[in-house]
Amino acid sequence: MNIPDSVDLLxxxxxxxxxxxARDAVGRGLSVMLVxxxxxxxxxxxxxxxxxxxxxRYLETYEFRLVREALAERxxxxxxxxxxxxxxxxxLPHRPEMRPRWMIRAGLFLYDNLARRKSLxxxxxxxxxxxxxxxxxxxxxxxxxxxxxxxxxEDSRLVLxxxxxxxxxxxxxxxxxxxxxxxxxxxxxxxxxxxxxxxARSVTARAIANAAGPWVTVTQGATGTALKGRVRLVRGSHIxxxxxxxxxxxxxxxxxxxxxxxxxxxxxxxxxxxxTDVPHDPGMGPPRCTPEEAAYLCEAVSRQFRNPVTPDQIAxxxxxxxxxxxxxxxxxxxxxxxxxxxxxxxxxxxxxVLGGKITTYRRLAEDAxxxxxxxxxxxxxxxxxxxxLPGGDFGxxxxxxxxxxxxxxxxxxxxxxxxxLIRTHGSLLERVIDGATSIEGMGGDLxxxxxxxxxxxxxxxxxVEAPDDVLWRRTKRGLHMTPAEREAFAQRFGALATAA
Numbered sequence: 001m002n003i004p005d006s007v008d009l010l011x012x013x014x015x016x017x018x019x020x021x022a023r024d025a026v027g028r029g030l031s032v033m034l035v036x037x038x039x040x041x042x043x044x045x046x047x048x049x050x051x052x053x054x055x056x057r058y059l060e061t062y063e064f065r066l067v068r069e070a071l072a073e074r075x076x077x078x079x080x081x082x083x084x085x086x087x088x089x090x091x092l093p094h095r096p097e098m099r100p101r102w103m104i105r106a107g108l109f110l111y112d113n114l115a116r117r118k119s120l121x122x123x124x125x126x127x128x129x130x131x132x133x134x135x136x137x138x139x140x141x142x143x144x145x146x147x148x149x150x151x152x153x154e155d156s157r158l159v160l161x162x163x164x165x166x167x168x169x170x171x172x173x174x175x176x177x178x179x180x181x182x183x184x185x186x187x188x189x190x191x192x193x194x195x196x197x198x199x200a201r202s203v204t205a206r207a208i209a210n211a212a213g214p215w216v217t218v219t220q221g222a223t224g225t226a227l228k229g230r231v232r233l234v235r236g237s238h239i240x241x242x243x244x245x246x247x248x249x250x251x252x253x254x255x256x257x258x259x260x261x262x263x264x265x266x267x268x269x270x271x272x273x274x275x276t277d278v279p280h281d282p283g284m285g286p287p288r289c290t291p292e293e294a295a296y297l298c299e300a301v302s303r304q305f306r307n308p309v310t311p312d313q314i315a316x317x318x319x320x321x322x323x324x325x326x327x328x329x330x331x332x333x334x335x336x337x338x339x340x341x342x343x344x345x346x347x348x349x350x351x352x353v354l355g356g357k358i359t360t361y362r363r364l365a366e367d368a369x370x371x372x373x374x375x376x377x378x379x380x381x382x383x384x385x386x387x388x389l390p391g392g393d394f395g396x397x398x399x400x401x402x403x404x405x406x407x408x409x410x411x412x413x414x415x416x417x418x419x420x421l422i423r424t425h426g427s428l429l430e431r432v433i434d435g436a437t438s439i440e441g442m443g444g445d446l447x448x449x450x451x452x453x454x455x456x457x458x459x460x461x462x463x464v465e466a467p468d469d470v471l472w473r474r475t476k477r478g479l480h481m482t483p484a485e486r487e488a489f490a491q492r493f494g495a496l497a498t499a500a
Contacts, residue, residue, distance in 0.1 A: 020365030028380025047320025083426030238274030325355035391426025448477030
């Protein structure tokens with residue numbers, strides 16, 4: 001890779017906000033470099049509840065602007081990434097002791113109408129004792145409820161595809177490259193980067209965007225400037241258990257502490273349950289789901305589901321740290337999920353991002369690119385809401401119709417594998433297959449349905465360097481494999497890397 005010595009913009013952080021900023025800025029004609037000390041989407045952005053949603057619970061804290069923006073973004077993101085984002089219907093069992101029906105009806109009316117809704121059905125009241133959606137629930141305790149629409153997202157792939165599109169448009173994307181320090185001049189920054197092998201590199205950047213998420217304070221210190229505002233680190237943990245019910249609907253459960261817990265169909269065979277809101281101390285090391293958090297989630301579901309959920313059922317857990325903009329709230333669940341962007345132009349420009357949520361990343365990036373462009377005298381125009389992310393152009397077909405067309409073109413692909421490949425690569429599927437007419441022609445199954453040819457594609461186009469990059473971020477196939485199968489995949493991965 002030809003790495004430039006000088007760029008207009010250096011973006012720090014390979015999460016959804018950093019990759020979104022890099023994509024938007026390079027599309028406006030700026031030269032861009034993005035650095036991430038780990039893998040793309042290695043931390044918070046691959047550890048979300050995997051929802052593109054307005055955040056119905058934010059209505060109770062009167063965050064109408066945030067909800068309106070998020071609801072509008074649902075439609076935009078559905079349009080530009082239909083392979084990794086799709087509609088999902090949520091069932092809300094009614095608990096009279098928590099919130100009266102009129103309040104929920106009013107909230108859902110606002111949710112339906114705060115922003116224009118083009119493709120998602122409106123909310124409705126449900127008689128749960130007469131519908132399949134009521135079967136998993138305790139009856140007759142939960143006989144009434146509501147349904148509304150939001151969207152599911154393959155979160156780590158959303159981040160990856162923003163990075164991929166940025167690179168395709170000319171940005172330099174450098175995973176496993178740490179931002180070490182920067183010296184500020186009047187017109188530019190002199191930045192020191194350090195590679196995974198310990199080698200140092202100096203780069204000149206006219207502007208810096210600090211989108212380091214949970215590490216934003218540390219990174220800001222390395223620029224020699226003070227952070228405007230405070231960051232509050234809140235851990236969100238999730239558990240994955242064997243599927244608790246049949247059907248594609250998700251559930252949003254009102255818990256006794258007035259928080260909500262989601263139960264979401266996951267990876268065909270599982271249910272995803274989350275999330276917690278627990279203060280996180282950086283001194284604790286990487287976030288982990290504690291036994292107390294796992295028990296909390298199990299109990300929240302068991303109170304309302306007919307069959308109890310117990311910790312021994314857990315197949316996998318994951319945790320992420322949300323870097324929230326500290327608004328002084330005593331309750332971690334009440335801390336705003338809105339974002340703030342500050343621009344320091346006392347010398348070469350420095351833009352800093354605090355907070356945010358995955359649903360509004362594109363708007364955040366658009367705002368950041370506008371401010372950076374103005375500071376550099378090259379504003380450009382907004383464009384990301386109209387341009388499909390890689391794999392998201394189905395040529396005017398719906399995802400279902402595109403899937404059927406691929407099934408006819410490649411009858412040798414069994415339907416579960418075809419569906420998974422389309423959810424991963426979308427309209428890039430033909431390029432991944434590259435003329436193969438059988439699984440053997442794809443180099444055989446390396447484990448979990450990952451073929452040698454797909455792995456080759458990921459190495460060439462998705463910055464894959466380690467087995468976990470494939471099994472837990474580019475895909476979630478690790479969840480479908482035993483420890484022995486994951487170890488065998490790692491050995492094959494290493495052998496292929498050596499051969500290459």
